[in-house]
Amino acid sequence: MAESQPTEMSGNLPAEKPHRILVLGAGFGGLYTAVYLDRFLKSRPDVWITVIDRRNYFLFTPMLHSTATGSLEPRYIAHSVRKIFRRTRVHAHIGEVQSIDLKNRIVRTEHRALPFDDLVIALGSETNFYGLESRLENIFTLKSLKDASAINNHLIRMFEKAYWEESPESRRAALTFVVVGGGPTGVELAGEIHEYAHRELLRDFGRRISKEEIRVILVEATGRILPSLPEKLSLEALERLRKIGIEVILEGRLEEYRKGIMQLSGRASVRAETLIWAAGVRTNPLTAALALEKDGQNRIRVKGTLESVSMEHVWVVGDNASCLNPWEGRPYPPTAQTAVRQARTVAQNIAARLLKRPEKIFAHNHVGGFVSIGDNYALLSAKQFTLSGILGWFLWNLVYIHKLPIVRYRLFSTFGLFLKVFFERATTEIDLCPEYEDAPRVASVDRGGPSGG
Numbered sequence: 441m442a443e444s445q446p447t448e449m450s451g452n453l454p455a456e457k458p459h460r461i462l463v464l465g466a467g468f469g470g471l472y473t474a475v476y477l478d479r480f481l482k483s484r485p486d487v488w489i490t491v492i493d494r495r496n497y498f499l500f501t502p503m504l505h506s507t508a509t510g511s512l513e514p515r516y517i518a519h520s521v522r523k524i525f526r527r528t529r530v531h532a533h534i535g536e537v538q539s540i541d542l543k544n545r546i547v548r549t550e551h552r553a554l555p556f557d558d559l560v561i562a563l564g565s566e567t568n569f570y571g572l573e574s575r576l577e578n579i580f581t582l583k584s585l586k587d588a589s590a591i592n593n594h595l596i597r598m599f600e601k602a603y604w605e606e607s608p609e610s611r612r613a614a615l616t617f618v619v620v621g622g623g624p625t626g627v628e629l630a631g632e633i634h635e636y637a638h639r640e641l642l643r644d645f646g647r648r649i650s651k652e653e654i655r656v657i658l659v660e661a662t663g664r665i666l667p668s669l670p671e672k673l674s675l676e677a678l679e680r681l682r683k684i685g686i687e688v689i690l691e692g693r694l695e696e697y698r699k700g701i702m703q704l705s706g707r708a709s710v711r712a713e714t715l716i717w718a719a720g721v722r723t724n725p726l727t728a729a730l731a732l733e734k735d736g737q738n739r740i741r742v743k744g745t746l747e748s749v750s751m752e753h754v755w756v757v758g759d760n761a762s763c764l765n766p767w768e769g770r771p772y773p774p775t776a777q778t779a780v781r782q783a784r785t786v787a788q789n790i791a792a793r794l795l796k797r798p799e800k801i802f803a804h805n806h807v808g809g810f811v812s813i814g815d816n817y818a819l820l821s822a823k824q825f826t827l828s829g830i831l832g833w834f835l836w837n838l839v840y841i842h843k844l845p846i847v848r849y850r851l852f853s854t855f856g857l858f859l860k861v862f863f864e865r866a867t868t869e870i871d872l873c874p875e876y877e878d879a880p881r882v883a884s885v886d887r888g889g890p891s892g893g
């Protein structure tokens with residue numbers, strides 16, 4: 441493996457002593473760090489900025505559930521990294537980061553080794569199963585476009601299956617959709633599945649399937665859904681979910697899901713051919729393995745400037761950073777909002793150090809939160825201000841659509857949004873990932889055996 445920077449870079453940059461900034465991850469933290477670095481370092485053409493990601497696109501996760509339920513096309517929320525950086529001097533390197541050698545200051549992908557002077561770590565998180573891995577079979581997660589299209593296809597196939605199935609128990613199992621995790625992702629997904637099943641799929645399959653046969657169950661291990669929202673709003677959300685017909689099980693601890701049977705601790709088992717796990721995240725394993733000081737959740741401890749407390753020139757943003765909120769005395773939550781704001785601060789600080797200016801301390805008081813609950817309904821909380829209903833839903837969508845990096849897709853998504861209100865959603869399978877054709881479920885945590893379907 442050649443240890444080099446891309447030689448093509450030398451075409452438009454001075455070859456002498458470049459300062460190499462490597463950004464790992466082109467998600468919310470990494471992508472925006474590179475965008476801001478390019479902006480803040482205009483006066484320094486000797487600085488090389490390279491972003492590495494295993495995917496060639498930036499994924500807008502807050503709208504992933506809309507892709508899983510037929511209301512947004514996959515490409516509207518997946519934007520080419522190369523296109524985003526086309527008019528900048530940022531270089532994209534599409535490859536899997538395989539190792540981070542902090543001592544020798546080299547990052548290795550399957551393609552090449554890239555040395556760095558400043559490193560920004562923004563590799564995000566992965567699903568946390570809290571040790572239940574070996575007891576979960578053929579479940580879905582919602583972290584990627586593949587996951588979203590697999591869920592979309594599976595929902596349709598379950599309706600296809602129930603359409604011809606004669607046994608009432610098997611029909612019921614096919615039409616029972618369980619979402620585990622009462623945080624924003626779980627709540628939004630349960631709401632969307634409910635809407636998709638009742639408003640769209642039922643139209644296509646209504647000749648042999650009735651509304652009473654469809655169950656959407658949301659399971660939350662604690663006594664409260666949406667703990668990040670003010671209590672009043674989380675109670676309103678609970679009421680809303682129950683009102684539209686979603687069964688919410690609080691204090692429901694999943695013990696096992698095998699062969700299409702869900703077992704919650706101390707409760708009767710439920711047959712359900714769909715279980716989507718949206719119950720938590722843990723830091724990326726590469727980050728977790730680094731010899732840097734970390735918190736109890738393996739996130740890298742950083743100073744207020746977002747530089748690692750144990751190593752200079754190693755900066756961390758987003759889900760990988762353990763950065764204390766000075767007002768609350770606890771780390772900022774792993775959200776896109778935090779990642780994007782940290783990206784700006786980290787870029788400012790790297791530029792400040794190069795330009796010999798004072799560095800900034802990251803301090804951001806959370807503006808609030810949004811959560812959509814299907815059926816054109818969303819809750820919004822911002823400081824003292826709260827809003828719910830269709831107005832909240834419009835605002836929810838407009839805020840998120842406005843944040844999509846590529847303007848063309850903002851227009852498409854706004855258009856798609858209005859179409860969704862007045863017309864039907866798509867109920868076609870997404871042939872985006874052929875590997876899911878034969879095994880439509882996400883590579884299960886335990887490949888041990890088939891489920892009830």
Ligand SMILES: Cc1cc2nc3c(=O)[nH]c(=O)nc-3n(C[C@H](O)[C@H](O)[C@H](O)COP(=O)(O)OP(=O)(O)OC[C@H]3O[C@@H](n4cnc5c(N)ncnc54)[C@H](O)[C@@H]3O)c2cc1C
Pocket residue numbers: 464465466467468469470492493494495497498499501502503504505535536537538562563564565582583624625724726757758759760774775776777778779
């Ligand atoms: C379904 C879903 C819905 C969400 N909804 C919201 C929401 O409504 N509001 C909100 O604020 N937050 C939301 N979040 C959380 C938000 O997505 C994260 O907090 C945010 O993306 C964190 O940014 P990041 O840069 O740390 O990581 P990410 O945005 O996840 O970026 C990490 C990047 O690193 C890349 N990567 C990882 N490992 C490697 C490797 N070994 N080699 C190369 N590349 C690698 C990944 O491909 C990815 O592009 C949601 C998350 C999910 C999954």
